[in-house]
Amino acid sequence: MESPQRVRAMLSFVQAADAGSFAAAARALGISPAAVSKNIAGLEGALGVRLMNRTTRSLGLTEEGEVFLRQVRIGLEALQQATEGLTAGRAAPTGRVRISSSAGFGRDQLMPELNGLLVRYPGLAVDVDFDDRLVDLVQERYDIALRGGDISDSSLVVRRVCQLRLVLVASPEHLARHGVPRTVQALARHPLLARRFLGGRVSPWNFRAADGSIRSLDLGSARMTLSAPEALTQAAVDGAGVAQVGAHQVWSHLRAGRLRLLLTDSHEAGDYEMTLQYPHRALLAPRVRVTVEHLLQAFARREELHLSPQALAPFVA
Template sequence: MTITPHLSGIQSFVRAAELGSFSAAARHLGISAAAVSKNIARLEAKLGIRLMNRSTRSLNLTAEGAAFFDQVRGALQALDGAVDDLATRRTGPSGRVRMSAGGSMVRHFLVPLLPAFRRLYPGIALEIDSDDRFVDIVSGGYDCVLRGGVIKDNNLAARQVCRFFSVLVASPDYLARKGVPTVPRELVAHDLLAARFLSSGEWIWLFDTDGDAQPHAYPAAFTFSDPDALLAGALAGLGIAQLGTQHVWPHLQAGGLKIVLFDALRSPDMSLSLQYPHRALIAPRVRHTIDFFVDQLRADARLTVSRADLAPFVASAGD
């Protein structure tokens, strides 16, 4: 059996398997869900094998379908890449690129870069979802995601933008009213601002106790699920917040925030990375998009802050 007459069936099968439904595959391919179903049924009839079991709520690959998926997915990506590469040579990269990033990163880091991106790549239609939840790249239909924190998904390719860590900050007004904590146990007498991440729970405060990093749970006066709100609360004098250096650096320089317990806090090892599904066969439109944002973000001073840079902004007991 030659592949060409059955390409539409293979495309429909691969997209349905990746995205988890006929309707999602149909949206991706620009056809109807009925057409996706029909294409897959024809492919199964020709192969004489059921590739997936479907119900009104789910799709599940059969053992044969899973093996077939692993074989044809790479071939289909190679075909897509060849078409994209040829188009790129003729007219420059073009097509839609879907990206996901946290709302704060989109507002403060990505949006300011978009005019330059548009001038450089007018043929790329960039779709950015502002989502602080953990998203599945494949089932969500994303080409890349910008993630910050402890990156655990080793099944994805990644381009690291920077390493970063968190610090405890408060406004000078708050510290003048409540005092500057000198050891972690004094935090119980302070108003704390907590961050509740929608995908990973509440932020864990880590401190070095007798040489070992230990988690401590402190009751919070206010809890936010948005880093911008947490930052706004600290600037407004509501209490002490734990935030990444990329969020607080401009406000430390402007005098709106001071760092407390600088030597006591031991932040987890965190990174900001652009992740994408595959190391090879990446479409030119996606590759150029990733290269652009990695290069631009690496040059952002807010993302290159070191512990030495922060030392002048540490609050003292006399503040």
């Protein structure tokens, strides 16, 4: 297989692996599904190994295909960077960037940075969906997703935005009525405000015991169970009880005196992260690349996303 044909075959292979079908890959590449199939078959013949298992309804990578896909991405990314290095100064990025973000993070952290992006790159347009569900970037044709939690999709490029530090909070009015809990046992006697994820799972409240083990508080008797962290924050500000939320979500309320922190010595802050994700580095469009870098730089400057225990210490009840 000659070099130009090999590159075309590799592009067909990457697109088919990402899209999950020859038809979707063909649409992305502007060729026919038969051409995609022929390119990949020729690549497999040249390599002497099967890269994909095909049926009439599904398409999956073999173990060898998984390994080869990672190697091909590296090579295509290097080719792209070499090309962009020559063309970057000649054309400003243009086009529409589709972003998926959770409602709270999108409203409070993403939205304030979008106008700066569009002023810096006037040829761009943005299309943002505020949705707390887990989206499929490739199938739903998103360029970028902002996600919090544990990330399991290894096919995505994951760029860390910040650590998501969980804290327990209550209003001064609530604490005046019920007292400040100094132990987990005392906390259990307070009205508790729990969060339920869209899949039905309730977010646990974990604590470090004296022996170093991690124990969870039973939230079965929670006074309120809400699906939105913004609603939990408001309920806590209103004095309805104790809530577990991200420190970045309550920073302004802490500084204004509307909330206080509880049990910071034993409460487990968790190891969750907020991340910015996109399907792959190879052939990343300039409009997506500049958006990714702009947002990462902007998020790095936002104080509430990078709070240390020392910064939070003055707000402990």
